[in-house]
Amino acid sequence: MTPIENLRSDFPILLRKIYDRYPLVYLDNAATTQKPRCVVEAMTDEYYNVNANVHRGVHFLSQQATDLHEGSRETVRRFLNARSTSEIVFTRGTTESINLVASCFGQAFMKEGDEVIITEMEHHSNIVSWQLLQSRQGIKIRVLPITDEGVLNLDGIGDFFNERTRIVSIAHVSNVLGTVNPVKEIIRIAHAHGVPVLVDGAQSTPHFKVDVQDLDCDFFAFSGHKIYGPTGIGVLYGKEEWLDRMPPYMGGGEMIKTVSFEKTTFNDLPYKFEAGTPDYVASTGLAKALEYVSSVGLDAIEAHEKDLTAYAMQRLMEVPGMKIYGPQDVTIHDAVLSFQVGNIHHLDMGTLLDRLGIAVRTGHHCAEPLMHRLGVEGTCRASFALYNTREEIDALVAGIRRIQTMF
Numbered sequence: 001m002t003p004i005e006n007l008r009s010d011f012p013i014l015l016r017k018i019y020d021r022y023p024l025v026y027l028d029n030a031a032t033t034q035k036p037r038c039v040v041e042a043m044t045d046e047y048y049n050v051n052a053n054v055h056r057g058v059h060f061l062s063q064q065a066t067d068l069h070e071g072s073r074e075t076v077r078r079f080l081n082a083r084s085t086s087e088i089v090f091t092r093g094t095t096e097s098i099n100l101v102a103s104c105f106g107q108a109f110m111k112e113g114d115e116v117i118i119t120e121m122e123h124h125s126n127i128v129s130w131q132l133l134q135s136r137q138g139i140k141i142r143v144l145p146i147t148d149e150g151v152l153n154l155d156g157i158g159d160f161f162n163e164r165t166r167i168v169s170i171a172h173v174s175n176v177l178g179t180v181n182p183v184k185e186i187i188r189i190a191h192a193h194g195v196p197v198l199v200d201g202a203q204s205t206p207h208f209k210v211d212v213q214d215l216d217c218d219f220f221a222f223s224g225h226k227i228y229g230p231t232g233i234g235v236l237y238g239k240e241e242w243l244d245r246m247p248p249y250m251g252g253g254e255m256i257k258t259v260s261f262e263k264t265t266f267n268d269l270p271y272k273f274e275a276g277t278p279d280y281v282a283s284t285g286l287a288k289a290l291e292y293v294s295s296v297g298l299d300a301i302e303a304h305e306k307d308l309t310a311y312a313m314q315r316l317m318e319v320p321g322m323k324i325y326g327p328q329d330v331t332i333h334d335a336v337l338s339f340q341v342g343n344i345h346h347l348d349m350g351t352l353l354d355r356l357g358i359a360v361r362t363g364h365h366c367a368e369p370l371m372h373r374l375g376v377e378g379t380c381r382a383s384f385a386l387y388n389t390r391e392e393i394d395a396l397v398a399g400i401r402r403i404q405t406m407f
């Protein structure tokens with residue numbers, strides 16, 4: 001991999017001193033990642049030199065902005081190895097992508113009493129979206145349980161499928177436990193029952209290579225801001241055979257072919273799902289981020305972060321009273337570590353670590369049902385990115401030990 005100092009110099013924010021004393025140790029990457037200079041510069045350049053609304057424009061700038069936007073879609077297609085750009089829908093993020101599927105797939109293919117299978121480790125976005133459909137259409141939500149170690153046990157999964165099962169919607173990687181779910185196997189099982197699968201890839205795309213054709217998933221969602229790109233943009237990949245048969249999500253410009261007061265015809269894929277002016281500058285930023293990640297190399301990023309995760313697990317376990325949630329096996333534990341130290345409240349721990357310049361996340365991490373399953377109100381969470389170092393983990397461990405002496 002590129003030397004870590006070179007990579008860190010791509011991220012100006014990492015030079016900041018916190019409270020004018022401590023160099024920033026940023027371990028909140030599962031919430032959002034920092035942005036490399038190339039992403040911010042590409043977006044600034046577009047605003048300064050290209051800006052014009054995309055599609056439908058006959059003038060030079062509009063065509064150039066359209067070329068950039070559609071070029072970005074092709075970059076996303078390549079990144080996911082989708083068959084066609086028709087399968088790449090730009091959204092505001094994972095949340096909107098999941099809501100779109102719940103809403104439009106639900107409307108097209110689910111009736112009262114039909115079932116969706118999710119898991120006990122889902123983010124709220126993959127729970128509440130289905131609950132909204134439940135209140136509108138009376139669907140049922142079935143929840144696959146996790147073991148005490150925080151992994152899915154596939155032994156009894158067959159019992160969850162019946163003639164009313166319409167879709168499975170699961171996280172690729174848990175944002176709390178770091179568990180890497182065996183989605184390829186789950187997709188195989190679901191397909192054997194004739195059921196499509198939506199994969200929430202918010203926490204997988206930044207950390208290892210994803211190939212939607214190899215997974216054979218029917219839908220795949222991710223957010224730009226978690227993979228070094230801008231906020232406010234994300235992606236929904238969907239197989240054409242499904243997207244084609246789903247109604248639009250929102251009505252407005254871009255998503256139509258013809259409109260009259262009597263009858264409107266909808267645009268082709270993917271525009272049918274992209275009502276209104278898209279964030280065409282953010283799509284440029286997202287494409288830059290994906291190119292950046294690809295140039296560093298996802299295999300190199302995965303190896304680096306696996307090393308950090310294994311090192312962090314080992315170093316954290318030296319702390320008396322330390323409990324780490326999720327699997328102990330790093331081959332199925334991604335770069336997210338939730339932990340609890342003795343009876344020190346997670347909020348106190350997070351606040352005091354912050355005073356040492358160390359940014360971690362505390363709370364329920366938008367996964368309250370999982371917190372109930374773990375029997376806790378919240379946890380402290382350290383999560384890693386390509387620019388983190390072993391020295392930063394040493395700083396985290398030293399910080400925790402210092403705080404421990406205060407209690």
Ligand code: PMP
Nearest residue numbers: 093094095123125175200202223
């Ligand atoms: N799913 C998972 C697993 C997540 O970690 C997150 C973000 N924490 C989301 C969905 C929602 O992503 P966003 O807020 O970017 O829409």
